[in-house]
Amino acid sequence: DTEVTQTPKHLVMGMTNKKSLKCEQHMGHRAMYWYKQKAKKPPELMFVYSYEKLSINESVPSRFSPECPNSSLLNLHLHALQPEDSALYLCASSHQTSGAYEQYFGPGTRLTVT
Amino acid sequence: DAKTTQPPSMDCAEGRAANLPCNHSTISGNEYVYWYRQIHSQGPQYIIHGLKNNETNEMASLIITEDRKSSTLILPHATLRDTAVYYCIVRDGGSQGNLIFGKGTKLSVKP
16 A cells, blocks of 8 residues: 545635644655645645654744644644645655655645635 | 746647757756656646656656756656646755745647
């Protein structure tokens, strides 16, 4: 099974809402990632978790709060977002974070902030 | 910032080989060359990677020049389903070496 699943596929939320994005993998990977992709732009790294610990935060605003409850699950908690945060949010996983490795990406959650 | 330069777009006839170039003139000795692609509205898909030697797998071949300053991804028999944005990425092999996506090449395979 080389699948990374993400839920929901689409999410519309207001600026005062609190919502969460969920990502799951069952490949035994110990590294998980969140990326943000604006329309017609390449993906941009947000967070990296390695062995369930946050190892990289690419200066992401605090209204995005990641969580890794176990090695298979990665959440992204959203609060007080702005319309410019509307984007495709991609989750990925890999066996490791050093050396040569492949990252497996999920299909993404399309987020619209109104 | 991305360390690679790719043409913004290319066309290829169905059934022919697609050759996608990538320039990475500032690559250092411990940096790998990776190729991913992203079909419209899907997550990126890993294709292949290499360090010094040419590589081949069931999807594609990767040709890296001897000085490692450029590479070419070859899709031997392009199909309509290969239409996508192809990203060439140079990544450090260390623990902080993450994928930094550039603008990529939009490959259009035409019948």
